[in-house]
């Protein structure tokens with residue numbers, strides 16, 4: 001359904017109030033039941049809207065390792081050299097790059113403050129008979 005994509009926004013709104021710093025698109029897809037491509041596109045849209053930031057995790061290509069070597073903000077991967085403390089230097093390729101999203105700090109701050117106010121308001125409301 002067309003409106004289902006807003007489920008992504010709702011999920012992000014909720015997560016913004018929680019002590020979660022970063023998340024993978026797969027987590028949103030699992031939570032909303034939406035296809036990963038749709039979720040990813042919506043998350044990119046939220047990046048455009050300054051609600052999210054996109055970062056890229058570079059992982060060691062060794063299958064027994066797969067540790068995150070570094071997290072970069074820039075997608076200029078040409079200039080990045082991969083270096084795993086265990087497996088040494090490696091050439092970067094697309095399957096070693098994992099996009100991860102971060103809530104924009106100012107949005108997170110606002111969301112937490114907003115949640116607090118709403119909680120206080122509902123508390124006051126519950127005192128009105």
Ligand SMILES: [Zn+2]
Pocket residue numbers: 060061062065066067084085086087088
């Ligand atoms: Zn490694």
